[in-house]
Amino acid sequence: MRVTHAERDRAVELLQQAFADGRLTSLEMEERIAGALAARSRGDLAPLTADLGGAEPEKVVELKGTGGRITRTGAWRVPRALRVESDYGGVVLDLSHAVIEHPVIDIELSLEYGSALLTVPSDADVDVDGVVCQWGRVVCRAPKRRQPGGPRIRLTGKLGYGRLKVRFR
Structure with a gap:
């Protein structure tokens, strides 16, 4: 593989x-x-x-949906690696109040017709360069002055006809 x-x-x-x-x-x-x-x-x-030693393979948490909405908000625990798949539904991941224990978080998206809204803390460093768009689009407007010390969030994957919007809060 x-x-x-x-x-x-x-x-x-x-x-x-x-x-x-x-x-x-x-x-x-x-x-x-x-x-x-x-x-x-x-x-x-x-x-x-x-x-x-101690180099065990990391666990990737998978969230899958077909037509419904996938939502994570509040004080949810963010895994080190997250894979999100949705054919037609929307995805809302709010990390602004989440429990983030890892300095780097990898999120892989696979969206056909659905869209995703990712809300991140204002001090987050977000990398969307790994997201491939077919007919969709990625909107990520980082603050001009980012505070140091926040998590690094790396987004990868594929958008069919959907949209990814990253919002800083």
Whole structure:
């Protein structure tokens, strides 16, 4: 199976942490990071972190809908990796009051005709460059002055005819 950007990034984070813990030399870390960034399949990526321990595969939480609305608001716990699939319904993810325990959050969207509204804290750093639009569009107007220290939210995936709107609150 082909490896995703999020999986490569996670492997790089594990390698950097292993170096910081003294489990890898700087040369080993550099070689393995180069391999992780060049990896095409999970088979290429797995050997680079297999001997480090604690490198269990991360759990991706999946939210799926066909025609209804998928909504998460309030003090919900945001997972490290989230995959959202919706054929016709709308998606509302409000992270402004959510419990965010991870510095980096990966959200993969797969929307055919539905649209998504993502509300994030004002100090969030949002990357929408990984979202591919067929007929839909992405609207993300980041504040001119972002406060440091907020979570980094990486969005990837595909929009068919829908729209993704990112709102800062």
